[in-house]
Amino acid sequence: MASIKDTILQYVKNEYLDTDDDREITYDTPLISGGIVDSFSMVSLKVFLETKYNIQIPDAKASPEAFDSVNNIVNLLKEFDIKE
Amino acid sequence: MAYNTEVRKLYTDQLEDLKSQGIFKEERAICAPQDSEIEVEFPIGSEKKKVINMCANNYLGLSSHPEVVKAAHEGLDVRGYGMSSVRFICGTQDIHKELERKLTEFLGTEDTILFPSCMDANAGVFEAILTEQDVMIADRLVHASIIDGMRLCKAQNDSFKHSDMAHLEEKLQLHQNKRLRMIITDGAFSMDGDLAKLDKIVELAEKYNAMVFVDDSHATGYIGKTGRGTHEHFGVLGKIDIITTTLGKALGGASGGCVSGRKEIVEMCRQKARPYLFSNTVAPVIVEGALRVLDIISRSTERRDKLEENTKFWRKGLTDAGFIIKEGETAIVPVMLFNAKLSQDVAKDLYAEGIYAVGFFFPVVPKGQARIRTQLSAAHERHHLEKALAAFIKVGKKYDILGKTKQEIIDKYGM
Numbered sequence: 001m002a003s004i005k006d007t008i009l010q011y012v013k014n015e016y017l018d019t020d021d022d023r024e025i026t027y028d029t030p031l032i033s034g035g036i037v038d039s040f041s042m043v044s045l046k047v048f049l050e051t052k053y054n055i056q057i058p059d060a061k062a063s064p065e066a067f068d069s070v071n072n073i074v075n076l077l078k079e080f081d082i083k084e
Numbered sequence: 085m086a087y088n089t090e091v092r093k094l095y096t097d098q099l100e101d102l103k104s105q106g107i108f109k110e111e112r113a114i115c116a117p118q119d120s121e122i123e124v125e126f127p128i129g130s131e132k133k134k135v136i137n138m139c140a141n142n143y144l145g146l147s148s149h150p151e152v153v154k155a156a157h158e159g160l161d162v163r164g165y166g167m168s169s170v171r172f173i174c175g176t177q178d179i180h181k182e183l184e185r186k187l188t189e190f191l192g193t194e195d196t197i198l199f200p201s202c203m204d205a206n207a208g209v210f211e212a213i214l215t216e217q218d219v220m221i222a223d224r225l226v227h228a229s230i231i232d233g234m235r236l237c238k239a240q241n242d243s244f245k246h247s248d249m250a251h252l253e254e255k256l257q258l259h260q261n262k263r264l265r266m267i268i269t270d271g272a273f274s275m276d277g278d279l280a281k282l283d284k285i286v287e288l289a290e291k292y293n294a295m296v297f298v299d300d301s302h303a304t305g306y307i308g309k310t311g312r313g314t315h316e317h318f319g320v321l322g323k324i325d326i327i328t329t330t331l332g333k334a335l336g337g338a339s340g341g342c343v344s345g346r347k348e349i350v351e352m353c354r355q356k357a358r359p360y361l362f363s364n365t366v367a368p369v370i371v372e373g374a375l376r377v378l379d380i381i382s383r384s385t386e387r388r389d390k391l392e393e394n395t396k397f398w399r400k401g402l403t404d405a406g407f408i409i410k411e412g413e414t415a416i417v418p419v420m421l422f423n424a425k426l427s428q429d430v431a432k433d434l435y436a437e438g439i440y441a442v443g444f445f446f447p448v449v450p451k452g453q454a455r456i457r458t459q460l461s462a463a464h465e466r467h468h469l470e471k472a473l474a475a476f477i478k479v480g481k482k483y484d485i486l487g488k489t490k491q492e493i494i495d496k497y498g499m
Contacts, residue, residue, distance in 0.1 A: 018245055035451035040231050041224055041243040044255075 003084055004077065009070050011048055016041070027070040042067055049073070055080045106428070107447075117148035118337060120463040124440060135440040136468050138458045140337075143306050143415050144377075144387045145463025147337035151380060152373050156338075159372025167365045171198075172354075175365030183371050186378045187342055191304070191329070192312060192321040195350040198371075200363045202301050202330035202341030203229040208357030209297075209328065209343050210237035210266075217263035221255045223247065223280065225273050227299055234268070246273075249284045256292035264295065271300035271314030271327075272307060275449050275457065277416030279307065282318040295325040301341070302416060305334030306388040306462075311381055317413070325349065331370065336377040340366040387462040391415055394460045394469060401473045406486035408493075415460040419476070420453070422490060423497035427454035430479055437475035452499035 002010070005027060013025055016037050023036065031037040037045065046062050049055070057076070066076045077083075085091065102108040112126040118140055123132045146152050159179070169175035180198060187196040199205040206229040210220060218239040222230065225246045234241045242259065244252040252267065259265050267289055269280040282298065289296045300313040308316025311334075315324045326349055331340035343353050353360060381387065395415050402409050408420040421427045427443030434441050434456070445454035458472075480486045485493055 018248070035446060044242050047240075047242065
């Protein structure tokens with residue numbers, strides 16, 4: 001089974017990169033400040049995490065900083081006891 | 085708290101920051117009516133320069149058309165300057181109702197409600213008709229005013245990759261448990277100049293029981309055989325549930341916008357849309373001007389036909405010269421330069437050559453996709469476009485970008 005990290009990375013690639021977009025995304029790539037995910041379409045990432053891991057992320061915690069890289073998101077999930 | 089030195093510094097620092105990032109916007113003073121040739125002061129206060137205008141939304145060239153100006157004068161004489169009221173108190177004149185009827189007829193919808201602008205229409209419509217039980221699924225390149233409107237609405241929001249129908253279908257499947265689903269898109273995309281695939285979108289909407297919302301501001305008046313818009317182009321007249329559009333572009337270019345579509349939705353806006361309820365009525369002078377515009381474009385397609393010819397000439401000219409442009413059917417033709425500084429340098433050199441066009445870069449467009457956006461008008465004569473093309477070629481040669489691939493331009497100038 002894919003790790004949490006890889007599940008999120010795969011989701012981000014499928015959800016935000018166009019088929020002809022060859023940008024490399026790693027666990028540390030800045031997603032929002034790097035212009036890959038804008039704050040408007042960040043919502044689908046939040047909905048994905050909530051559905052996948054059966055949690056509710058309060059708006060105050062769903063900040064652009066908390067979502068700015070796959071590693072940041074993994075750290076955020078730890079607060080909800082979602083770990084490898 | 086007084087507006088003390090500390091507060092002042094807070095703002096001056098932010099403004100300085102914008103300047104250092106090169107994203108501080110400076111206005112240019114146009115010292116003439118809007119047209120294909122204008123006199124511009126840039127920076128304001130400097131010597132006036134005569135330039136060919138390649139950046140107005142004046143698609144049909146009606147902004148300063150003598151018949152429209154005359155109608156506006158008459159409006160001023162017979163219905164006055166202002167109404168000093170919102171619509172539902174004492175701000176609705178007979179001519180406002182007439183314009184709403186004429187727009188309904190032109191757009192092929194059931195009913196129409198005027199707003200002070202299309203920005204206001206988009207800001208108000210979602211909140212008036214959707215609740216937390218519903219979902220809004222928007223194309224990722226929709227106009228900023230739609231994003232603001234979605235933020236003001238309690239319905240859940242989601243998005244799909246630009247014009248990616250498979251991705252939209254996934255999202256529609258994902259949200260089948262919602263009370264209402266609304267697909268939201270621009271008709272013509274303002275930065276890319278392409279059209280939403282409305283035939284496919286309507287098909288998906290029918291399959292997954294969703295409503296369709298289209299902001300057709302950059303298409304109304306000239307897209308489609310008789311200029312009714314993107315829905316006419318794709319043969320889905322009468323199938324779009326909500327169209328928002330503007331009087332501020334092809335339709336005379338003054339101001340004002342509308343929500344047009346299903347009559348119950350329009351009525352909900354009359355009852356609940358806050359920018360409609362709490363903002364002044366559209367001035368009579370603009371209403372009369374817009375009525376004349378609709379009259380002009382309903383009696384002949386001459387102006388949209390000329391615009392179509394101009395657009396073909398311009399797209400072909402740029403492509404033959406070796407520029408990379410975004411493909412599309414609209415009068416918006418983006419010349420891709422990829423690098424932000426290059427887009428600013430090229431725009432500056434074009435201006436020196438007497439061509440007024442603006443360079444756009446992140447965050448207005450995605451990183452690494454800087455461009456010069458050119459816009460055609462029925463007010464352009466062939467000699468304007470020939471001169472503009474010659475200037476583009478001259479500047480393109482200077483920067484050695486003609487005939488180059490995207491990768492070659494990026495290798496030379498960076499992302």
